[in-house]
């Protein structure tokens with residue numbers, strides 16, 4: 001028996017294997033992305049800081065990294081992907097203190113929510129998901145290596161800093177020019193102003209708050225304290241992927257100072273190139289504006305699900321604009337994405353249902369092969385998701401018209417199905433889990449006392465579980481058999497009011513949610 005992976009390989013080989021050409025922020029060029037020195041491509045993507053629920057800007061980055069790993073696998077490239085969980089930083093300490101909770105207890109629920117959100121968006125789990133607090137010794141070792149070279153130094157308060165003046169390449173990723181930086185000017189917050197270079201904190205000594213309670217800290221050879229944010233990624237990437245790996249990815253907002261600092265720390269400690277290839281996913285605007293709580297256009301995934309938007313449409317919309325383009329997230333766009341998915345799912349069902357005449361329509365056969373070729377070529381060209389989806393839409397259009405005209409053959413259906421599977425290996429929108437995911441979001445809102453945030457239409461529509469619908473459908477069938485048409489009609493109307501449409505066909509009764 002073939003495994004799913006083998007099937008997927010065979011599929012893509014049938015249509016040619018393309019090597020991925022990906023823009024590299026470090027060199028400013030589009031270059032082939034291939035594993036070097038290991039069987040699997042070693043990649044690191046900065047993960048979430050688990051102090052709150054993830055917003056759609058965060059998920060745009062995670063989704064494009066998901067597209068990348070899915071496409072690589074389709075092309076026969078295995079990946080060894082690390083995504084860290086930042087479970088200690090300034091914001092976490094501030095929020096946990098305000099909530100009167102230990103940081104572990106505070107971060108646990110947001111970490112759990114983050115993984116649920118990944119699952120809802122069909123984002124695959126990376127091979128490794130290390131928590132920063134579980135890799136403190138590696139961070140200490142890295143800082144000690146820098147201290148031995150006099151690149152890390154200890155300030156009067158016991159904190160350790162990275163001396164930028166010792167690293168002439170500082171700025172090579174973000175292409176910022178730091179000529180004449182002030183040697184020894186320091187900053188101890190995890191994120192600092194753009195366009196200024198400061199010695200940044202590697203290790204922050206423990207401070208007592210005004211009421212005398214000491215912040216969360218670790219007793220180490222560097223003194224009592226906690227790691228800076230940047231050193232977390234350098235240490236976890238180095239220890240899980242080795243000194244020097246293939247690809248580092250993240251949102252464009254992390255390029256400076258975070259990624260610049262990761263490079264500085266790692267390359268000074270090891271003397272080797274930290275990551276050969278850098279991928280940055282661009283910003284997202286919401287309704288034409290920068291997303292912010294004060295603008296009222298700030299959305300977490302959960303906010304959107306509670307407004308009645310479907311997880312699949314959110315996934316599709318966020319990946320449909322190629323990662324290097326700024327995308328404008330609009331509700332109109334989200335509705336259009338939902339319509340596109342409906343069209344694809346209906347088409348997929350039509351093909352699966354079959355009933356076509358033997359043989360093949362040669363024009364459709366040509367269009368199908370062309371779509372597969374264009375799909376792979378578009379993704380291989382710097383992950384052009386827009387062109388890849390357009391190629392599939394074109395095939396759907398051609399095949400639908402042939403099916404309408406009764407000229408689609410059985411052989412066409414088999415070929416189309418293979419291309420749809422190939423498409424869905426990367427886009428992952430054909431399997432309908434939307435109602436189930438929305439139901440889970442409603443359940444979460446109820447548990448959190450936030451049911452009021454759910455749209456009333458959604459609550460009414462999701463009022464029935466699958467079992468309840470099945471029971472009503474069976475009761476209606478029984479009513480029809482006993483010629484109790486009034487009851488049968490009443491059930492149909494009740495279901496319709498709750499967003500469930502019944503269709504009677506020669507194969508029996510089918511139902512679907514509106």
Ligand SMILES: [Zn+2]
Pocket residue numbers: 045046047233258
């Ligand atoms: Zn990072």
